Amino acid sequence: MEGESVTLHTGVETNQQDRIRWYFNDTRIAQITGYISFICTDVQCNEGTGRFRDRLKLNNQTGSLTIMNARTTDSGDYKLLFSNGNIKTFSVTVTGASGVDTDIMSVSVMEGDSVTLHTGVETNQQDRIRWYFNDTRIAQITGDLSKTCTDVQCNKGTERFRDRLKLDNQTGSLTIMNITNTDSGLYKARMSNGIIKKFNVTVTGASGVDTDIMSVSVMEGDSVTLHTGVETNQQDRIRWYFGDTRIAQISGDFSKTCTDVQCNEGTERFRDRLKLDHQTGSLTIMNITNTDSGVYKAHMSNDIIKKFNVTVTGASGDDTDIMSVSVMEGDSVTLHTGVETNQQDRIRWYFGDTRIAQITGDLRKICTDVQCNEGTERFRDRLKLDHQTGSLTIMNTGITDSGVYKLLMSNDIIKTFSVTVTAVSDSTAAASAVGAAVLLVAAACMM
Structure with missing residues (x-):
């Protein structure tokens, strides 16, 4: 019942060697180990994941997890991973109290x-x-x-x-x-x-709101300016949204003028690529990529909304073929660029829409995984970039690494790789491999 406490029992007694990790969906929420410094719950385990703030309690003898003051939003699958490879899954359903008003x-x-x-x-x-x-x-x-x-x-x-x-x-x-x-x-x-x-x-929308969508097409790597068509003054406030995320704002109060991560901590999609015109509030997107395609909205304090449907196209001669790559779980795979880099070249790797690696003439801007985007730790310590070619190696692959990888080069060439990570053919071994992949990801989080 909502508001009550529930305990998920491990059914074991721990010892100094035991290590127990609890996950809610794919997020680690609690851990107990022989090392006191590694015992954690919720935000201590993963900074920023404050869903259970001060509502989790670990039993130091058994590793059992108690969720206090349970909410309906706590419903879901909880997984318990033991150091011996065993996995326990608990399906928790939190129901509303009797007499709840559901109108x-x-x-x-x-x-x-x-x-x-x-x-x-x-x-x-x-x-x-x-x-x-x-x-x-x-x-x-x-x-x-x-x-x-x-x-x-x-x-x-x-x-x-x-x-x-x-x-x-x-x-x-x-x-x-x-x-x-x-x-x-x-x-x-x-x-x-x-x-x-x-x-x-x-x-x-207020009466007279402009709901027309202006279509804008731009070549990848170029810059584009989305014009408000107005002159701002000290009273004007203009907010820019990409989808539902605020990415820029201009106001008479300069302390509230912002772009990208300044507006919303953690939204670094446009890192250092947005520029606001302080006279008009127009927004310029620099060095645009195909992942920047979508609907942009300008909300003005006079209730006018302007919408821009931005389409980013590859340069002529872009390589749009998809190369299929298959690899056995646990092995390494290299995605080859087929080029030799130089000081001027910039190569960016994406998994889905997330940038996971980058190489450039500026050594300070070479990065992989969490160095490129704080909080994206899917490949923690499993990516390697070849500094001569920009080729990307994924080590110790797991089934969750399957998907589309995109390579964007500064000469406008795009290469796409469809990677499939397969488990061993035996069905029983395949099931074990899935469990091992979960343990591998969880163990990597602790490295």
Whole structure:
């Protein structure tokens, strides 16, 4: 039941040599080992994963995991990995308390306006109200003032509503100010008496909003400017979005002018490639790549929205053939560029849309995996770049490494590799190999 505690039992007694790791989905949330310095729960195991903040407890004798004050968002598969190779899986379902209010109230609001979601109660020192947008906690009020929070105070890194949320200390009602269409969605208020209130918020464009989409085509490696068509002044505020992610903002308050990671910590897609015109708010994307294709939106303080559908095309002569590569799990594979690099060459490797390696004449900008993008540790210590050719070697491959790898070169050549990692043919061995791959990834996280 939501709000209660649940213990997932290992069924063993640990000793100094035992190592137990707990995972929720694919994220390590707890670990116990003979070395005290390696015992951790939640954010201690993985910085930034504060889902269970202060709600996990490990039994030092058995390694059993207790989840306190369980929430419906804690439902899912929990995996327990032992140092002897055994795996235990627990499917946890958290149900709402009896008498929970599941009616959904529909709320419509004009973009740029404010809206208040009412709890309909008076709080007291014992009451605790938590607000969620989808499954992310965005606000909380409690008798302990030190635990009252909104947005990034509740969850580091979740800055969607930066300075736009206000809590009523008497009722716990939530006000969203200067609302945008990306704020549309399901909001839930969870109260300590078990009642849940749900609000389906729809944000509509103001009258006269420009909804036309301007199509823009640009060659990979070039720069493109998305024009607002206005002159800004001290009062104007222009926000740029790529999809639903804010990537740039200009305001009369220079301390709030930002691009990319300055706007949202951890969103480094455009690292050092965005430039804002301080007179017009127009946005320039430099050294554009095909992963930058998509819809860009400019939200202006006068309620006008401009949309740009940007398509990035490869240069003429681009190599668009896909090379199929098959490798046995545990072996190494090299993806060859077929070229010799020089000081001017820049080669970038992508797995899906994530940059995983780069080589350039500037030694400071040569990187692999987490060095290229903080937080993307899929290949931890398993990638090697050939400094002469830029070829990429993936060592100790796992089945999760299967997929499409793209090579982008500064001479506009694109090479695509479809990599398939296969397990041994025997079905029993294949099942063991899957478990071994999970253990391999988990062990790599501790290196």
